[in-house]
Amino acid sequence: MNISQTATETGLSAKTIRYYESIGLISQTRRKTNGYRDYEATDLKQLKFLCRARDFGFSIEDCRVLLSLYQNPERKSAEVHELVEKKLQDVDQRIRELQSMRSLLDKLISDCPNDTQPECAIIDSMAGREPLANINTGNLPAKLTGHEANG
Amino acid sequence: MNISQTATETGLSAKTIRYYESIGLISQTRRKTNGYRDYEATDLKQLKFLCRARDFGFSIEDCRVLLSLYQNPERKSAEVHELVEKKLQDVDQRIRELQSMRSLLDKLISDCPNDTQPECAIIDSMAGREPLANINTGNLPAKLTGHEANG
């Protein structure tokens, strides 16, 4: 089977399949007499496996390990478990970081007057100034007083 | 002030500062007679601003816009507000994606026996097989019966 059909069936692009071969994630593909790559059922399984593993968020290097476990009938499920557990912790860590960032952004937004004036708590905050603290606009909403509760 | 001290004070690396100059995020830096870059107070403020904006998750291109707003005394706070609002939505989207990935990983983990045997629901799942479905190990826990509820 040619690479294009293989791409369609595995969910990867032809480009990606060639790339995986070039970095040794999959082994050199058998060629037809015309030089075209020729894939068969076991190759398709392997590539589908890789596509799913990538969808699960595993890096290429993780995939190398997962693939070797996939192909090793003497694997211990605990080895796989450990790898996935580690990945889960990575994902949790990234979620926490993003949530932290999210709450910072949310605070910026709620402090910004969102009008046609240049005074902006967002700019002030990023500039390291006290947001709006020393600017006497005379009509600051009360929400600014809730500021210190979030330090 | 030399670049090294500037890096220390702004929270960026010297490498990063040169990089920002090379891509035009900051303008060409004044040089001393020996060719060394020479930074002063306003440069430090600008670089600190960039460091914070990056910490908030803004891309370099976002930073270009934020910096121009920062330096424009006729800005409207609503413009800044909109940019930050958009960023917040991006972050929310990424959090949702990661949470979705997280729940998939979590399910994989709970389905894996985590022992010394090769039978592994994680591998099966990534291989596109029914996890453990056709494997008669004889001692599968009841949790596997709950599997079809998630198709």
Add this chain to the structure above:
DNA sequence: TGTAAACCTTACACCTGGAGTAAGGTCAAG
């Protein structure tokens, strides 16, 4: 005065995980 360390400069390669493009060979249909 010598010299070694610590600083500075530019320029290039490298990282992830591919995507885009060029230049050319092959194959099937009309």
Add this chain to the structure above:
DNA sequence: CTTGACCTTACTCCAGGTGTAAGGTTTACA
């Protein structure tokens, strides 16, 4: 015979820098 779809390799490019090389400058110390 040509057209278009497919295939090949090889190269560049993306973000946002980091690492390293090769060399110039400055400072401290003996």
